[in-house]
Amino acid sequence: MAEPVTVYPGDRRFAYLALAPSVALVLMLIAVPTVAIFALAVQDVPLGRYSGDFVGLANFRRLFADADFYAALGNTFIWIGGSVGLEMLFGTGLALLLNQRFPLRWLARTILLAPYLLPTIVAVLVWRYMFDDIVGIVNHIAISAGLVARPIQWLTSPRVALLSVILIGVWKFTPFVVIAILGILQSIPGEQYDAAKLDGAGPVRRFVTITLPHILPVFVLTALLRTIWTAHKFDLIYLLTGGGPINATTTLPVLVYVRGFHDFDAGGASAIALVILLLIALLLVPYLLIHRWSEARQ
């Protein structure tokens, strides 16, 4: 048994002193901006000023009467649902595949993980170029193969743009899911599968009774993280489409940017930012409940 540690008053003071820079940094980088957003959301702040007139909940009333907000909210749900759903589906499938033994498995793993390592701006430029209406390879192949007569408006049709953005997001971020699930898959003892095989369990039964319970906590945690990160994703969408055409790909984070830096409406932008905060908090609840349940099961 370890010896109890005696803490002297001087030690405590030193500990606080040592922690002070980190606490100050955290306060400066997280607490101050968060408080500032709450403060800005109830003010009408003119361009070039740090603060403005107190307007109470007027920014929220304006927001909830704004059709653009509801369009962005709808797009945000589609963006989160589509992206996270497909990423988890493909990510888990690919992880199961990469967990099997086959020739050049190392190469397949490297290639599959590459999109996640690419900087977003590079990925965006590559996809914008590939989807270009004039010189894009995708349209060139489609036209050459006789599939379409005119270029498809991948990122410029209000009907197709959000789907295109989701697919590019899935391509970019699925490797994160692969890494997470593959890691836990590799920790499952092979003897369990051997024993199950001896007992006559088929692949499906082995997956349901051995694999699934093992990966479930990591699966839930990964889905949770991907949901949070996807909910406030800005760069990929803005760089691909700028939120257009019309408002077809404007999600809430993009709307925050438009209100803040295009309409010079810091109060309105802050109100939307708080809605995003609330939205993420609400999305976390079911995930956390499932996570607690799966932990308890284990």
Place this chain on the structure above:
Amino acid sequence: MNATFEPAATASGAKPSRRSVIKGLAGAAVGAVALAAPRIARAAEPIRFLHDETDPPTIEFFNKAIAAFEADNPGLKIEMEAVGSAGRLQKVTAMLNAHTMPEIFKILPEERFSFGRQGFLEPLDDVINAIGVDQYPDRMIAPIDGKRYSIPYTIGHSSVFWYRQDLLEAAGVELPRTWDEYIATAAKLTTGDQFGTVFPANKNRVTSLFFSQYYWSAGGTYFDKDLNLVFGGDAAVAALDFQKRLFASVPPGVVNYVNNDLVNAYLTEKVALVSWAGRLVSTAAANKPDLVTRTRAGKRPAGPAGVGVGFANPNNLALASEAVGARNVGAAKEFLQYILTGDRAVDFALTAYPHLIPPTAAVRSDPRLLAGTPALAGRNDLAEASFDISDTLDFESEAGAKIEGGKVELSGVTNPYIGAIIAKDIPAQIVQQVLLQDKAPADAVAWGQAQMESALAAARKG
């Protein structure tokens, strides 16, 4: 004696206490700051310079000019930053809010009223007077409440009608002279992945700019000479109808186009007729010289009012005020005058010839400029077309303008409010509603009128 890094012993020989170590570290930190402070205080404040002229030769010019200025003015330092046009205003907005504005920065004509009145800018009358007020076109240095808060460094002429002579000849068509001919010619030149023409339909300023020149060509203006909002009517509907009919002959990606995409579309040789700035030719000359030989410039097709009205406005530099973070205003003025005059002004214009049109008469008539660049030798026709800004308007000067006797007549009124409408991309959104959402032009115009009235009310309220 060799220095050691053993813990120093106290006079009593005991190890130092934690308190004494902290005191020592704090003392050392204070000492370091105290020693460094005079050095920091002596260092000159740099002059920060933000612009959106990102052509490599232009950047090279600025670097050389900055080096020469710094050599002539020891102790002064220029920090330059070039940003893309699309993100310029957002960067400026963030800097205004953070009170970290660069001393010198690019500003659009319609922005300077709002910025000037809010105290974000330093007057530049002394610099303009030193260069010569009569050197500039009147409408490009219009004062705000008696003061001039920006200085033109080029004239942006965004509507030279460039066309591919070889494609027109191959298709057996003439250069279109009217809107109907333009629609028919563009349609004839559109086959497969080849497009007759191009215009932007993004939610941005350049889309507003294109719509505005069509609207003016149909005889409309946003404001009358008394600065009443008069947007709408048959002219707006005619302009939208025209764009809708022309839309069948443009690349489908125009919905996402920004300025450079118009040039890129032409350089891919997939587009035959393009109304855009001289950058199209300067970029082609640098990257695809053979395309220049097949390029001509013609008169813009006339709209229902009898003229194809173009768009030309000054590209300005402004000086931020100390209220928003500028530090070295006096020296910044010196630098501003330095780069905008003398050989520098000619050298600058030649970095993207014939795109960078000098705003001063003296530079425009400089023999070196008139000789042009070797890449465009023998093609004075292209430069002349770019430099010809007759029958053009801009957002500031369009109030009350009329088309009379086949010419654009200005009312002479400068509009300080139109920036609020353009900054919100309202004209561009009207275009998008018609082209992408199949809204009837009259309905889109009605929506735009309401939006403009609302934006205007807020702008007038200040």
